[in-house]
Amino acid sequence: MLTIELTRGSSWTEPVETIDRRECDTTSIEFAAAEALHWLQETQKNAPARGATHYRVIDQGEAVIGGPP
Numbered sequence: 001m002l003t004i005e006l007t008r009g010s011s012w013t014e015p016v017e018t019i020d021r022r023e024c025d026t027t028s029i030e031f032a033a034a035e036a037l038h039w040l041q042e043t044q045k046n047a048p049a050r051g052a053t054h055y056r057v058i059d060q061g062e063a064v065i066g067g068p069p
Helices: 029-046
Strands: 002-008 017-024 054-059 062-067
Touching: 002 029, 017 029, 029 054, 029 062
Parallel strands: none
Antiparallel strands: 002 017, 002 054, 054 062
8 A cells, every 4th residue: 555645845855744645545656646646736726725736655654756846
């Protein structure tokens, strides 16, 4: 199982703040990244005050992919 996070900051690799996180019921990094991007876009559209700027996919405690660059 992978974890996806929404973050705020200038880079997904070094976020200033983790805004939200949830478990993603998959082992596919590509699927988790697609879900995270969709979640980020929906959050930016529907709750802009939260300040989400990036997403990250976490596998075993380490960020493996994120975006947008």
